[in-house]
Amino acid sequence: MSILITGGAGYIGSHTCVELLESGYDIVVLDNYVNSCPEALERVKKITGKDFKYYECDIRDKEGLDKIFKENTVEAVIHFAGLKAVGESCQKPLEYYDNNIGGTISLLEVMRENGCKTIVFSSSATVYGEENKVPFVETMKTGTTTNPYGTTKLYIENILQDIYKADNEWRVVLLRYFNPVGAHESGLIGEAPSFPNNLMPYISQVAIGKRECVNVFGDCYDTPDGTGVRDYIHVVDLAKGHVKAIDYILKNKGVEIFNLGTGHGISVIELIKAFSKATGIDIPYKITEPRSGDVAYSYANAEKAYKVLGWKAERDVNQMCADAWRWQKNNPNGYKD
Numbered sequence: 112m113s114i115l116i117t118g119g120a121g122y123i124g125s126h127t128c129v130e131l132l133e134s135g136y137d138i139v140v141l142d143n144y145v146n147s148c149p150e151a152l153e154r155v156k157k158i159t160g161k162d163f164k165y166y167e168c169d170i171r172d173k174e175g176l177d178k179i180f181k182e183n184t185v186e187a188v189i190h191f192a193g194l195k196a197v198g199e200s201c202q203k204p205l206e207y208y209d210n211n212i213g214g215t216i217s218l219l220e221v222m223r224e225n226g227c228k229t230i231v232f233s234s235s236a237t238v239y240g241e242e243n244k245v246p247f248v249e250t251m252k253t254g255t256t257t258n259p260y261g262t263t264k265l266y267i268e269n270i271l272q273d274i275y276k277a278d279n280e281w282r283v284v285l286l287r288y289f290n291p292v293g294a295h296e297s298g299l300i301g302e303a304p305s306f307p308n309n310l311m312p313y314i315s316q317v318a319i320g321k322r323e324c325v326n327v328f329g330d331c332y333d334t335p336d337g338t339g340v341r342d343y344i345h346v347v348d349l350a351k352g353h354v355k356a357i358d359y360i361l362k363n364k365g366v367e368i369f370n371l372g373t374g375h376g377i378s379v380i381e382l383i384k385a386f387s388k389a390t391g392i393d394i395p396y397k398i399t400e401p402r403s404g405d406v407a408y409s410y411a412n413a414e415k416a417y418k419v420l421g422w423k424a425e426r427d428v429n430q431m432c433a434d435a436w437r438w439q440k441n442n443p444n445g446y447k448d
């Protein structure tokens with residue numbers, strides 16, 4: 112019996128592959144490599160010393176998905192695959208709806224046809240929107256997303272809850288996580304975007320000399336220093352949360368929602384300064400126009416994950432920065448090195 116990981120060659124997916132393998136699970140991976148690289152999976156094998164199958168497949172390709180299910184005994188799915196850039200989603204909403212929602216529907220149909228009804232979904236804190244006050248709690252009302260990316264996550268959450276209402280044999284965990292940063296301590300896998308849409312890889316690319324300075328999108332927010340405050344969580348802690356979610360859902364039916372975050376926020380400027388302190392490298396930055404779809408505050412109440420799953424974030428911002436820098440320094444061109 113295996114865990115199928117969609118988008119398993121991606122940033123969070125690859126780290127989750129490591130943690131699942133080291134926890135004794137067998138895995139199968141699919142990825143279309145639009146925003147990832149198969150080399151990441153080879154490095155997962157190097158880190159763990161374990162082998163596994165992986166397929167190049169798009170989640171909208173039902174025939175390809177069915178082939179994977181027919182060739183493997185899939186016990187559960189962890190669903191990462193999807194486009195994920197907030198700003199890009201505002202420019203290309205149709206592409207995001209087609210890929211993220213359409214692809215998920217195809218995946219769920221193939222899962223049902225093959226008798227697999229257990230899924231952990233990679234959702235996002237963006238579903239909380241602007242109206243809820245921080246810290247975000249799982250019981251809060253959702254539905255006021257500020258960008259198409261967040262809307263796709265919200266719709267998929269609704270779809271998953273609806274299919275459970277229609278068929279109580281489904282087992283569903285929705286993981287709403289916040290801002291993953293850092294890299295595996297080995298320095299072998301990490302975040303490798305072709306263009307950095309997230310803050311930490313941008314900082315890292317400035318540190319390595321690939322970019323002149325960090326663009327800080329607005330200093331007009333109602334926060335202590337005017338820049339956006341986010342709940343930055345080490346990607347390894349996040350990956351371990353997925354293992355806990357799989358442990359849980361294989362034993363429990365129904366739908367459960369968990370925040371995966373540290374429970375406190377750090378501003379953009381605070382993270383830049385933390386990186387400089389952890390690495391000894393001065394990071395220049397400049398204030399630019401606010402980015403469409405961003406909110407002032409986003410951080411979690413993660414008590415439910417601790418109480419139900421026995422999970423909590425353990426790595427602090429210094430380790431996040433040190434691990435991110437080790438990855439970037441050892442792999443200045445990502446997986447192309």
